[in-house]
Amino acid sequence: MLGFFKYGNFLLENFQWVLARGGITYKPPHLDVFLPIGISFYTFHSLSYTLDIYRGVMGPTRSLRDFALAVSFFPQLVAGPIVRAGDFLPQLEAPPKPQNDRFLWGLVLMTLGLFEKVVLADTMLAGSADSVFGYAGPLIALDSWLGVIAFAGQIFFDFAGYSTCAIGAALCLGFHLKDNFRFPYAAIGFSDFWRRRHISLSTFLRDYLYIPLGGNRSGAARAMINLIIVMFIGGLWHGAAWTFVVWGLLHGSYLVIERLLKAFVRPTTWTESLGVKLLIGLATYAAVCLAWVFFRASDFTVATRLLRGMFGGHAQADAILSTREILQIGIVTLGMFIVQWSLRETSLEAAVARLPRSVVTAAWAFMAGALILTQGNSNAFIYFQF
Amino acid sequence: MHSSTFNFERPIPAQPWRGVAVLVIVIILFAAAAWEVRCRAVGYGPTLNDTEDLWAQARRRVEPGSVVIVGDSRAWFDSDLDELERGLGSRPVQLAQPGSCAYPVLEDLANDENFHGTIICSIVPRMFFAPGGPLVENARKAVKRYHTQTLAQRASHRLAVPLEEHVAFLKERDLTTEALLKELPIPNRPGALVPPRPPPYFQSVDRERRARMTESCANPGRLQTRVKTGWSRLFTPPPPPRYIPKEAFEQRIAQAIEARFRDTTAAVEKLRRRGGKVVFVRFPVSGELKAFEDQSTPRTGIWDRLIRDSAAPGIYFEDFPELASFTCPEWSHLSAGDSVEFTRRLVPHLRTALGM
Numbered sequence: 001m002l003g004f005f006k007y008g009n010f011l012l013e014n015f016q017w018v019l020a021r022g023g024i025t026y027k028p029p030h031l032d033v034f035l036p037i038g039i040s041f042y043t044f045h046s047l048s049y050t051l052d053i054y055r056g057v058m059g060p061t062r063s064l065r066d067f068a069l070a071v072s073f074f075p076q077l078v079a080g081p082i083v084r085a086g087d088f089l090p091q092l093e094a095p096p097k098p099q100n101d102r103f104l105w106g107l108v109l110m111t112l113g114l115f116e117k118v119v120l121a122d123t124m125l126a127g128s129a130d131s132v133f134g135y136a137g138p139l140i141a142l143d144s145w146l147g148v149i150a151f152a153g154q155i156f157f158d159f160a161g162y163s164t165c166a167i168g169a170a171l172c173l174g175f176h177l178k179d180n181f182r183f184p185y186a187a188i189g190f191s192d193f194w195r196r197r198h199i200s201l202s203t204f205l206r207d208y209l210y211i212p213l214g215g216n217r218s219g220a221a222r223a224m225i226n227l228i229i230v231m232f233i234g235g236l237w238h239g240a241a242w243t244f245v246v247w248g249l250l251h252g253s254y255l256v257i258e259r260l261l262k263a264f265v266r267p268t269t270w271t272e273s274l275g276v277k278l279l280i281g282l283a284t285y286a287a288v289c290l291a292w293v294f295f296r297a298s299d300f301t302v303a304t305r306l307l308r309g310m311f312g313g314h315a316q317a318d319a320i321l322s323t324r325e326i327l328q329i330g331i332v333t334l335g336m337f338i339v340q341w342s343l344r345e346t347s348l349e350a351a352v353a354r355l356p357r358s359v360v361t362a363a364w365a366f367m368a369g370a371l372i373l374t375q376g377n378s379n380a381f382i383y384f385q386f
Numbered sequence: 387m388h389s390s391t392f393n394f395e396r397p398i399p400a401q402p403w404r405g406v407a408v409l410v411i412v413i414i415l416f417a418a419a420a421w422e423v424r425c426r427a428v429g430y431g432p433t434l435n436d437t438e439d440l441w442a443q444a445r446r447r448v449e450p451g452s453v454v455i456v457g458d459s460r461a462w463f464d465s466d467l468d469e470l471e472r473g474l475g476s477r478p479v480q481l482a483q484p485g486s487c488a489y490p491v492l493e494d495l496a497n498d499e500n501f502h503g504t505i506i507c508s509i510v511p512r513m514f515f516a517p518g519g520p521l522v523e524n525a526r527k528a529v530k531r532y533h534t535q536t537l538a539q540r541a542s543h544r545l546a547v548p549l550e551e552h553v554a555f556l557k558e559r560d561l562t563t564e565a566l567l568k569e570l571p572i573p574n575r576p577g578a579l580v581p582p583r584p585p586p587y588f589q590s591v592d593r594e595r596r597a598r599m600t601e602s603c604a605n606p607g608r609l610q611t612r613v614k615t616g617w618s619r620l621f622t623p624p625p626p627p628r629y630i631p632k633e634a635f636e637q638r639i640a641q642a643i644e645a646r647f648r649d650t651t652a653a654v655e656k657l658r659r660r661g662g663k664v665v666f667v668r669f670p671v672s673g674e675l676k677a678f679e680d681q682s683t684p685r686t687g688i689w690d691r692l693i694r695d696s697a698a699p700g701i702y703f704e705d706f707p708e709l710a711s712f713t714c715p716e717w718s719h720l721s722a723g724d725s726v727e728f729t730r731r732l733v734p735h736l737r738t739a740l741g742m
Contacts, residue, residue, distance in 0.1 A: 137629035323578075324568065373561075
């Protein structure tokens, strides 16, 4: 079903391309089908339910209502996080009892998620990213990098914002969803990055694809091939385009390189120092940004032109970002780094519990006020399309 | 019975949440009230945002035989719906959009098989013949919203309208976080290709999308000067991109203009075959902006050819002393009072042009 709705046109186009290489002209009909809302997510929810029962991890539910709710629970239906039936169904055994603190903390999370999406992603970063990725000509290195950095921030705040809203909305209703993000731009290395970003997808792929493929059990070479396969599919899951495949393969390659490096460089005192960790963290972020180019670019022409710009490869190039936009990208990205690095070993809940009441009040009021001020139409969540 | 070993529960941070929530509500109410007072103090009043949803709502009012106004901000500011209704016998639908090219709307109406009414189309050559970019995109987005508007978007619009009619700070273009940030006086790098800012709000808009210039802009002062001086930057075309040879770029633009002539003629013909009528109108323009338009887009090159090619009637304000005697306070649009009188004087010419 997912293959038909999401990949039908992509497969037809590629089939057409292969035939054309063999000298056969074939024009397939364009399947003008609507992508059902949340198709990727309820497919994954159903898959996890079926596979967990098959593997004996959990037993089947006797209630169609509970099953339907687990598959289509509205807060996370359209953009995740992917919720395992085993995490959700037990919560339906007894109706959740109202709790003031849980409800209000849910509202705080929804405010935070909306703030991330509407203020940080859409207002502070999206315009610059759109300008850079949409520019038809060559750009200077500074603007190319800033556009990519803006997108790196935008997609984090957009998706983490949605996930936080979903978790908050679920909490208001009395349900508990797991974290989908844990400060990914404070990751030290790529395996750490994937333990912190889109956690529900990476653990899904690990449990239902990487481990069944053999995981680490069949030797180092096979483990690396498995990683590439998993990230290839992870890329394709994001969208029916080769640019997403390249994004996934780049991440697969990063993970393989990291494994090779870890095999040769054993942890010592100096590799554990904060300075080295920060450097590795920055290198991880830069490599992740390079991969984002393929994720965001509409095609390979745009991606290669931008990559060339990032490395100063254009003789005559334009600057298109205003100083204000440059400052916005710089301030938001720096702030994001400071928050994520200072919280990387803890959780949001633990940090909030330690804060004085006045700071919590001021932060919540600030976010709500900024939301009111940031009126008008916002962009749709990026992950709605997946 | 679910047989699962998972038992996950999110931690709730220990804080006096009820007290915090009450305080947050009080702060937000106080801050919003203070911001409203401040916005009103600097001249903003409650009025609707001219959104794609408001446009789509107006588009839905178009009936098969309607009189429809399409075009740019001049048709938007300068057309009085009451006078047009009185003079033409039916209340027109206002579909002109500020900062837009009229062609996508004209094309949409021409492709609407149910429509066989009358179109009053404003022509500002640099806008109507824009080869692409934001002017065309603004119109296309509105047309797309009309065709694809979801129930949620309609509901959101219904909620927004009464709020915008009572709250002054709900101004999408001037008073959002993004707009306020754009107002910061931060100089740009030399040579950076940064597009100019559109003018600030200087109008009120009602549910029929009738725009009226505010008194603070109609009278000499800071706002009027700011709007006036902004036109030259907005109407000056951006420099040709460096990544395309100049000749190739100029050729591309010339081809796009030729295509617009052809497409417009075809759209007018399509409407005419169904019994529809189109009349092109050149609304008043004054001062340095008029001199700039006369010099950069001379009448003979654009207007005369459009009327000739399309075989549609045209009303050029300068041809009639009673229409040419108006002065636009900020060079591009008429004041609210003048727009009524101008429309009253325009009606007989429209009736003649439409054979009424």
